[in-house]
Amino acid sequence: MPTADRAHRDFIEHAASKVPALTLGFWIVKIAATTLGETAGDWVSMSLNLGYLVGSLIFLVAFVILVAAQIRARAFHPSLYWATIVATTTLGTTLADAFDRSLGVGYPGGVSIILALLALSLAVWYRVEGSVSIESVVNARVEWFYWSTILFSQTLGTALGDWVAGDDRGGLGLGYGAGTAIFGGCLVVIALLWFVPRVSRTAIFWAAFVLTRPLGATLGDLLDKPFSQGGLDISRLGASGVLVLVMLGCIHWMPQRAARRATSK
Structure with a gap:
């Protein structure tokens, strides 16, 4: 029996090691990945004129393949993990645009629908597993919950960014620069809450994870939108290429480094 217990502990630590630790480097790469998701997603759906539906299908295939590869991996591989994150950001971009624009519900409607989906994903995950902490990601089923929830959080973040910055479809019209500053400021507040002992670390993680997406979305739009719309008019493909290099450099x-469960020795 002690051997079985030891094997179980080894399995938990091994499975959890595929999730990166929450370091400063993690968040910097995450912001770069979310910005890349915006520019690359828009390049496929808009610049290539494939539309939101076709773009979503392309990125959905990439998402499923990469998540399956991530789950099958026997250890944490940064390149694989971040490729999967980029797949969620690009898919989140085209899905959010489809909700906001193709379905005609506008930015407030899109935010409401996607927020409900994210809440449902977290609720089902918690109901089944008893925790939504990244430290609970110890088997294939939980990894699917993890990645599905991340996808919804990325999609919600895109919708939030468009709602704050956009001046059509019920948007607040604050602009991309102001949107970037607002979400950046919110992230600073959340970072400070990390040092408050009574605040849930899990809640802080998911709040920060959601908010890095609209920060990346507004930053991506700031880079590639025309001057007339408040952007810097950099080509989407060019901006995406630079962001890939930034991610690789970071x-x-x-x-x-791989995350470890708090219970591990």
Whole structure:
């Protein structure tokens, strides 16, 4: 029996090691990945004129393949993990645009629908597993919950960014620069809450994870939108290429390490 217990502990630590630790490097790469998701998603759906539906189908296939590869992996591989994150950000971009624009519900309607989906995903995950902490990601079923929830959080973040910055479809019309500043400020507040002992670390993580997406969305739009719309008019493909290099550089110079359960020795 002790051997079985030891094997179970080893399995838990091994499975959890595929999730990166929440370091400063993690959040920097996450913001770069969310910005890349905006520029690359818009490049496929808008610049290539494939539309939101076709773009979503393309990124959905990539998402499923990469999540399956992530789950099958026997250890944490930063390149695989961040490729999967980029797949969620690009898919989140086209899905949010489809909700907001193709369905005709506008930005407030899109935010409401996607927020409900995110809440449902977290509720089902918690109901089944008893925790939504990243430290509970210890088997394939929980990994699917993890990645599905991340996808909804990325989609919600895109919708939030468009709602704050956009001046059509019920948007607040604050602009991309102001949107970037607002979401950046919110992230600073959340970062400070990390040092308040009584605040749930799990709640802080998911709040920060959601808010890095609209920060990336507004930053991506700031880079590639025309001057007439308040952007810098950089090509989507060019901006995406630079962001890929930024991500690779960050992963190299700020190596990602595997997360460990708090109970592990």
